[in-house]
């Protein structure tokens with residue numbers, strides 16, 4: 295089984311949780327794309343849902359595949375959201391944002407009554423922290439925010455030639471050791487000009503992880 299097959303299996307397992315009448319948050323990235331495809335097949339077979347999407351790319355993909363996509367600005371809560379991750383551990387702490395959508399992704403995940411991460415087995419780690427941690431940065435505050443992130447121990451690279459869907463920069467941060475993710479999340483959130491980051495410590499309710507063609511669920515059942 296290839297990595298792509300495992301991404302698809304994890305996505306298909308998560309999409310089984312979607313029920314008629316739900317408002318569903320759609321993630322961003324290659325694994326989330328498999329969820330959009332699986333959801334599109336279910337909609338073609340008669341499932342009636344509405345969706346909101348975490349990026350312009352996912353909005354376009356979902357709309358093109360026949361899913362009704364609404365504006366997240368009009369929803370205070372969602373029934374379910376499904377998204378990929380760059381790392382996830384058994385505490386259901388995740389790092390997201392390699393695709394640069396973490397600010398919208400976190401708002402959608404937080405609004406969802408149930409947030410599911412889908413991933414192939416390579417994303418399941420003993421403890422998060424090896425992946426780069428993306429931080430969305432207001433261009434106006436670029437140098438200040440980078441210096442503040444460096445003060446927290448990060449080696450920071452502004453993602454070249456990249457602009458988020460919100461018109462901002464992404465500072466990719468590498469930490470030698472991420473010893474206290476909750477403290478780090480709080481410290482980054484306190485930086486003026488740092489608009490959001492890819493540490494998801496409170497949002498994930500469950501994860502479907504597929505490895506070697508076998509899908510495992512971590513976290514609470516639907």
Ligand SMILES: O=C(CO)[C@H](O)[C@H](O)COP(=O)(O)O
Nearest residue numbers: 323324325378391392393395
């Ligand atoms: O957080 C994300 C985008 O901002 C993605 O969900 C994450 O990067 C995983 O992507 P992929 O499924 O392509 O590996």
